[in-house]
Amino acid sequence: MTAHAVARIFGKLMSRLGHHRYYVQGGDWGSYITSIMGMLLPEHVKGLHINTVAGASTPWKQVIIGSYFPSLFLPAKDHHMVWPAITKLFDLLMETGYFHLQATKPDTIGHSLTDSPIGLAAYILEKFSSLTNITWRDLEDGGLNEGWQIDDLLNNIMVYWMNGNMASAMRFYKENVPLFKDNINKCQIKVPSGVADFPGEISFLRKPETWVRYKYINLLQYNSMPRGGHFAALEEPQLLAEDFRLFVRRVKTS
Incomplete structure (x- = not known):
């Protein structure tokens, strides 16, 4: 029962329920599963919204070199999300x-x-x-x-x-x-995507927008949330719901 299997099961469930075009949202494993749905079922997924960026890999060369020259890779506002690298490694x-x-x-x-x-x-x-x-x-x-x-x-x-x-x-x-090294995990996601970045998320799971775009190439929305952590749907349901609604409106008007 892998995330790939769950993605297929969810897709089949939606089809049997009569929903052939829909939005998906997920955090933690849910972000990985919904991202796979975006890859496997792009004709059905109208938009993908996640609050944990589980599908994007970390460019370690940038992390290492950026420890000395961070501005080569990221804008100043995002430096704290990656450096100091030793703090992220400790976490x-x-x-x-x-x-x-x-x-x-x-x-x-x-x-x-x-x-x-x-x-x-x-x-x-x-x-x-x-x-x-x-x-x-x-x-x-x-x-x-x-x-x-x-x-x-x-x-x-x-x-x-x-x-x-x-x-x-x-x-x-x-x-x-x-399965993390499967070819499917190296695929880019082309469906409209949105990310809600919560500041309390564990540091090594957060990804700056620049890195997210390597994987989610049709990123329509990346919002830094004012509060909340890993369990965003339980911690800050209103904030997460509002960001998701904003994303849906953006997809509809894009």
């Missing part, structure tokens, strides 16, 4: 332990968490801390009491607990990681 090392675990041994931890509600809660809530605001990882309560309603967090945990699907959610990483 990458600190915040991707779960990714490596889920991409290599998902069933080991997956079945353990399916058997422990406290373990499941701890595992999930840690992500709601650092991926909402990276500085919260140093707080005693992880910033959860400051930035979230407890019922919203518990609702999210209960979706995994009541359905017993944490192991399968983790396995999605193992299914997909070997």
Whole structure:
């Protein structure tokens, strides 16, 4: 069950529901899935809007050389999104332990968490801390009491607990990681695209507009949002919805 398979399933679902032209929106894995839909189903996808740029690779040569000469590659307003590179590398090392675990041994931890509600809660809530605001990882309560309603967090945990699907959610990483080097992932996306860049998004997942255009060549909209992080749809639903509506209007008038 890869992201490519999910993209085909979603496309078939929309067709069976009678929707042959539609817009797609996604964050995190959803941005990767919807981007694949844009590649595989361009005749059906009227527009693609994402709030995590999962489909665009990082030009590492620019990162390295730009550490000394940043203005060669990006406008000054975007420098903070890439440099200092050592800070982004530190965040990458600190915040991707779960990714490596889920991409290599998902069933080991997956079945353990399916058997422990406290373990499941701890595992999930840690992500709601650092991926909402990276500085919260140093707080005693992880910033959860400051930035979230407890019922919203518990609702999210209960979706995994009541359905017993944490192991399968983790396995999605193992299914997909070997495919990251597929030719399809190197393809450019030609459908009208829009990006909502939230400042609290984990630093190594953010991409400046210049880099986004390498992949999404028909980028009609790139907006820097005033607040919000990785879980934008839950954190700032109004901001995300407004940006999506603006994107749809832009597609219709382009």
